[in-house]
Amino acid sequence: MGNPGGGKQVxxxxxxxxxxxxxxxxxxxxxxxxxxxxxKVIFWAIIVLIFxxxxxxxxxxxxxxxxxxxGVTAIIISVMTILFSMFxxxxxxxxxxxx
Amino acid sequence: xxxxxxLALMAGIVAGYVGNAEGSxxxxxxxxxxxxxxxxxxxLFVMGxxxxxxxxxxxxxxxxxxxxxxxxxxxxxxxxxxxxIGGLILxxxxxxxxxxxxxxxxxxxxxxLIGELFGPYWGALGFAANFFRELIxxxxxxxxxxxxxxxxxxxxxxxxxxxxxxxxVRYCGTGMLTTSFSSGFILTLIAxxxxxxxxxxx
Numbered sequence: 001m002g003n004p005g006g007g008k009q010v011x012x013x014x015x016x017x018x019x020x021x022x023x024x025x026x027x028x029x030x031x032x033x034x035x036x037x038x039x040k041v042i043f044w045a046i047i048v049l050i051f052x053x054x055x056x057x058x059x060x061x062x063x064x065x066x067x068x069x070x071g072v073t074a075i076i077i078s079v080m081t082i083l084f085s086m087f088x089x090x091x092x093x094x095x096x097x098x099x
Numbered sequence: 100x101x102x103x104x105x106l107a108l109m110a111g112i113v114a115g116y117v118g119n120a121e122g123s124x125x126x127x128x129x130x131x132x133x134x135x136x137x138x139x140x141x142x143l144f145v146m147g148x149x150x151x152x153x154x155x156x157x158x159x160x161x162x163x164x165x166x167x168x169x170x171x172x173x174x175x176x177x178x179x180x181x182x183x184i185g186g187l188i189l190x191x192x193x194x195x196x197x198x199x200x201x202x203x204x205x206x207x208x209x210x211x212l213i214g215e216l217f218g219p220y221w222g223a224l225g226f227a228a229n230f231f232r233e234l235i236x237x238x239x240x241x242x243x244x245x246x247x248x249x250x251x252x253x254x255x256x257x258x259x260x261x262x263x264x265x266x267x268v269r270y271c272g273t274g275m276l277t278t279s280f281s282s283g284f285i286l287t288l289i290a291x292x293x294x295x296x297x298x299x300x301x
Contacts, residue, residue: 027151054111056131
């Protein structure tokens with residue numbers, strides 16, 4: 001990681017997998033223990049994360065400068081990409097019966 | 100929830116803009132890199148924890164199994180086809196717009212890579228289009244879920260393993276954690292290859 005915009009580098013993806021798997025394993029072993037309240041922690045972690053995502057967007061002058069010239073084309077391609085992805089996933093789900 | 104997320108996003112953008120204009124590189128780097136990384140790792144750990152604690156979520160994963168590969172594959176095919184058709188409709192180079200869509204929302208990769216392959220105009224477009232994919236996913240997730248349970252995962256593309264993961268899990272439930280993460284992970288892995296592969300079609 002370490003590049004702006006919350007970007008990731010393929011070589012460092014392992015840094016994201018380790019905490020996730022560690023959490024899953026710990027949770028799995030603790031699942032018969034009394035109820036843990038994690039909602040508040042998750043909420044605040046999301047807020048800080050989204051704030052710093054916004055921060056890296058706002059401080060990225062290259063990105064901000066490119067928006068006026070390419071903005072409309074970019075939004076059209078982006079919206080189409082999202083809609084087609086949703087549509088194809090819906091079809092694929094029906095075909096292989098993913099619940 | 101989404102109200103607070105958008106407020107945090109806007110506050111962040113304003114603070115980042117001001118921080119950058121003030122030229123305090125240390126603060127900018129700290130917030131956009133170290134703070135982001137630290138909280139992303141914390142969040143992945145805590146979400147993993149709540150997934151492990153949830154007995155139903157583990158059962159769901161067992162039932163889904165190999166079918167998990169279908170989700171990123173369908174997302175990739177949909178994305179690339181949207182780039183082709185979008186390019187033809189807009190009257191721009193359809194190969195380049197396909198490559199832009201094959202970034203799956205990972206704009207920090209797509210911007211520079213497409214710039215290298217197709218020149219600065221497409222680099223900026225690749226950056227912006229993929230940035231919008233992430234932003235739009237954050238905004239529409241609460242609505243998209245009404246359309247289809249998996250729609251936010253399709254929408255987020257490669258971002259569903261980190262930036263959009265918390266929002267998706269919040270709205271789709273803990274059961275979506277591994278689905279979302281693995282889909283984003285696979286799309287992240289294949290993004291550079293599909294972009295370069297599409298560019299070689301010229």
